[in-house]
Amino acid sequence: MYTTDQAKRIEMTYLRKSGDLKGWSWRRISWNYNGRPSGCIDVKIATGSDGDNYYMELDYKWKDHDAAEWTPIDYKVRLQPTSCGFGGRRWWFICPNLNCRRRNSILYQSGRYFVCRKCAGLKYESQNYSGKYSFLRDLFEAEDYERSIKRWYYRGKPTRKHRRFLKMTRGMSENERLDECLKALRA
Numbered sequence: 001m002y003t004t005d006q007a008k009r010i011e012m013t014y015l016r017k018s019g020d021l022k023g024w025s026w027r028r029i030s031w032n033y034n035g036r037p038s039g040c041i042d043v044k045i046a047t048g049s050d051g052d053n054y055y056m057e058l059d060y061k062w063k064d065h066d067a068a069e070w071t072p073i074d075y076k077v078r079l080q081p082t083s084c085g086f087g088g089r090r091w092w093f094i095c096p097n098l099n100c101r102r103r104n105s106i107l108y109q110s111g112r113y114f115v116c117r118k119c120a121g122l123k124y125e126s127q128n129y130s131g132k133y134s135f136l137r138d139l140f141e142a143e144d145y146e147r148s149i150k151r152w153y154y155r156g157k158p159t160r161k162h163r164r165f166l167k168m169t170r171g172m173s174e175n176e177r178l179d180e181c182l183k184a185l186r187a
């Protein structure tokens with residue numbers, strides 16, 4: 001188990017600030033760990049007017065700790081836009097784990113692939129859970145809880161589990177919750 005601070009990650013905000021979400025783009029993303037280069041990947045980004053075939057293609061080499069050879073890896077992560085008023089678009093990664101497919105703003109390397117935080121099984125640094133971040137912990141617990149809810153309404157009224165979920169998330173939408181997580185990650 002490692003923490004998000006050590007994991008290699010791809011942030012949508014980084015791609016946006018780099019101007020990579022305006023059609024076709026190519027970029028090399030590299031990381032440092034303890035002041036030393038710890039790896040890099042090449043990404044091709046397609047957010048042009050190509051129907052809804054939006055993607056980020058990742059191209060890199062990967063080696064397991066005890067493996068001798070590097071394995072070339074090449075796959076596409078689907079990108080999804082949502083409108084955010086004034087004709088603007090906000091872009092999301094769709095987690096490439098087929099059992100997940102959650103919408104995310106950050107992908108983390110976990111083994112050979114880049115996946116969402118949930119799939120990477122990452123834990124936030126424990127200090128992030130204290131003080132003003134205790135709400136963040138509640139949100140993560142709410143994400144787990146959400147999946148246990150089979151029925152949201154009964155006879156037109158929210159079920160007990162539904163009401164508990166609303167309490168845990170303070171009634172925030174999924175987008176608002178993701179924003180909160182991002183804010184905390186940047187803090």
Ligand SMILES: [Zn+2]
Nearest residue numbers: 095100116119
């Ligand atoms: Zn995932």
